[in-house]
Each structure stands twice: as C-alpha cells, then as structure tokens.
Amino acid sequence: MTEVATLIDGYISMWNETDPERRRALVARTWADDARYVDPLVTGEGRDGIDAMIAGVQQQFPGHRFELATGPDAHHDRVRFSWHLVADGGSRVATGVDFGTLSTEGRLQSVTGFHEQPA
Amino acid sequence: MTEVATLIDGYISMWNETDPERRRALVARTWADDARYVDPLVTGEGRDGIDAMIAGVQQQFPGHRFELATGPDAHHDRVRFSWHLVADGGSRVATGVDFGTLSTEGRLQSVTGFHEQPA
Numbered sequence: 001m002t003e004v005a006t007l008i009d010g011y012i013s014m015w016n017e018t019d020p021e022r023r024r025a026l027v028a029r030t031w032a033d034d035a036r037y038v039d040p041l042v043t044g045e046g047r048d049g050i051d052a053m054i055a056g057v058q059q060q061f062p063g064h065r066f067e068l069a070t071g072p073d074a075h076h077d078r079v080r081f082s083w084h085l086v087a088d089g090g091s092r093v094a095t096g097v098d099f100g101t102l103s104t105e106g107r108l109q110s111v112t113g114f115h116e117q118p119a
Numbered sequence: 120m121t122e123v124a125t126l127i128d129g130y131i132s133m134w135n136e137t138d139p140e141r142r143r144a145l146v147a148r149t150w151a152d153d154a155r156y157v158d159p160l161v162t163g164e165g166r167d168g169i170d171a172m173i174a175g176v177q178q179q180f181p182g183h184r185f186e187l188a189t190g191p192d193a194h195h196d197r198v199r200f201s202w203h204l205v206a207d208g209g210s211r212v213a214t215g216v217d218f219g220t221l222s223t224e225g226r227l228q229s230v231t232g233f234h235e236q237p238a
Contacts, residue, residue, distance in 0.1 A: 040194040075159040078231045080218070099199070099218040099231065112197045112218065 003106055008072040008081055011108065015066040018058055027051045032103035039096070039113030063088035069095065077102040082116075122225055127191040127200055130227065134185040137177055146170045151222035158215070158232030182207035188214065196221040201235075 007030065014026035027047050037044040037053065044053035064087055071081030078101055085094040095116040103109040126149065133145035146166050156163040156172065163172035183206055190200030197220055204213040214235040222228040 038195050038197065043195075073233055075233070076157050076162075076231075078157065078233075080216070080233055097199070101231075112195075112220075114192055114194070114197075114199055 002074075004072050004074045004079055004102075007102075007106065007108070008068065008079065012066050012068050012083065015054060015057070020055070023054065024051055027054070030108055032105065032107045032109045035103075035107070035109055035111075037111045037113070040115055061085065061087075061093075064093065121193075123191050123193045123198055123221075126221075126225065126227070127187065127198065131185050131187050131202065134173060134176070139174070142173065143170055146173070149227055151224065151226045151228045154222075154226070154228055154230075156230045156232070159234055180204065180206075180212075183212065 010026055010030050014023060014030055017023040017026055027050055031047055031050055034046060035050060036046075037050050042053050042057060044050035064085055067084045067086055069082040069084050072079050073081065078099070080097060080099050082095065082097040084092045085096075087093050096113050097116065098111050098113045100111040101109045129145055129149050133142060133149055136142040136145055146169055150166055150169060153165060154169060155165075156169050161172050161176060163169035183204055186203045186205055188201040188203050191198050192200065197218070199216060199218045201214065201216045203211045204215075206212050215232050216235065217230050217232045219230040220228045
C-alpha cells in the first residue's frame with residue numbers, strides 16, 4: 001500500500017471503530033491536530049471534535065459499516081475517494097465521496113464529504 | 120440559478136474564453152485574489168497565475184471546449200462538479216471532477232481537479 005492508501009484505510013477503520021480508546025488512537029493517527037471535517041450533515045473541529053462527531057454518527061447508525069468504494073486517488077497534497085455505508089444485513093444505505101487535503105506530516109488536514117443521490 | 124450555479128457557470132465560461140481581456144474579466148469575477156488551482160497536470164497561483172495556466176491549456180487543446188457534466192453540488196463553503204473536455208468534432212476527450220472552497224465574498228478560493236479514468 002502507498003502511504004495515502006494506508007492513511008485512507010485507517011480513516012475508514014476509524015469510522016467503524018466503536019471502542020472509544022481504539023477509535024481515539026485511529027483519530028490521532030489519521031488527522032492533523034487542527035484538522036476539520038465537514039459534510040452536509042455533521043462537522044468536527046480538531047481531533048476531539050472529530051472523535052465526538054464519529055461517535056454520534058455511530059450511535060445514529062448502529063451496526064452499520066463504512067466501506068471504501070473507489071480510490072484513493074491522490075496528487076500533490078490532495079486526495080479523493082468514495083465510500084458506501086452498509087447496514088447490518090449488507091444493504092447499502094448511502095454512498096458518498098470525500099475530498100481531503102494532507103498536512104506536511106501526511107495526515108488529513110481537512111476533509112469535505114458529499115453525499116451521492118440514490119441511483 | 121443559485122449564486123453557486125452562476126459562479127460555476129462563469130468558471131466553465133472562463134476555461135472556454137480565448138479572448139485575453141474577456142477571459143481576464145471572468146477570472147477576476149470567479150476567483151479570490153489569492154486563489155489557487157491544482158490538478159494532476161497544471162497549477163496556478165493567484166489570478167495572474169490562473170489566467171496564464173488557462174491560456175496554456177487552451178493552446179494545448181485548440182478548438183476544445185469544457186462542458187459542465189454534473190453539479191454544482193454545494194454545502195457550507197464547499198462545492199463540487201464534474202466536467203467534460205469536448206473536441207472540435209464533439210467527442211469527449213477527458214472527464215474530471217473539481218472540488219472547490221469559496222471565499223467569504225463567494226468567489227473560488229481553492230480548486231482541486233481530478234481526472235476520471237476513461238471508461
């Protein structure tokens with residue numbers, strides 16, 4: 001795996017990690033200190049804010065998992081990839097695309113999520 | 120049209136405008152002063168750099184036009200849309216997606232382009 005592929009692999013794992021301590025470790029490995037996440041429904045500022053935001057999404061979608069759909073596709077300090085949110089029984093309940101910028105240390109500095117319209 | 124739709128309409132027109140004075144006016148209307156564009160092949164810093172970059176792309180693809188394919192899709196100060204590059208005879212020679220952030224004045228602050236793989 002390239003460094004960016006490893007980073008985005010950890011990012012997806014982070015969204016799926018419901019153990020607070022392990023999730024927090026994944027957040028710290030994935031994001032820069034002063035990182036920011038924003039999508040149409042939720043936002044998170046800094047590692048603490050992002051961790052709390054993910055915990056909230058997990059409570060809203062119990063038993064669901066995020067899966068990488070396409071990418072990551074990266075150039076310069078920019079990356080994009082798409083994902084599916086999959087329910088307990090295996091059905092896809094949402095699909096989206098995330099755009100990110102990387103910090104000089106190779107962590108995520110900023111991520112913007114967009115939701116695809118259901119086909 | 121929403122303000123963002125008007126902005127992205129002007130952005131596409133800017134890429135297609137080969138008259139230097141009119142292109143320069145579209146650049147000024149579309150971008151913040153200290154804007155930045157980056158895609159896998161070219162980059163432009165500030166309005167002067169972006170204008171020169173577009174002139175270079177136009178020389179590389181004479182007779183081609185950009186067309187909006189999907190979007191714009193916007194939330195907060197973020198926008199995404201996709202485009203086709205169409206040759207003189209009408210065939211699509213490239214497709215990509217642009218992801219942008221907006222300045223407080225509603226102009227483009229930063230745009231990252233990605234190229235789709237040919238289907």
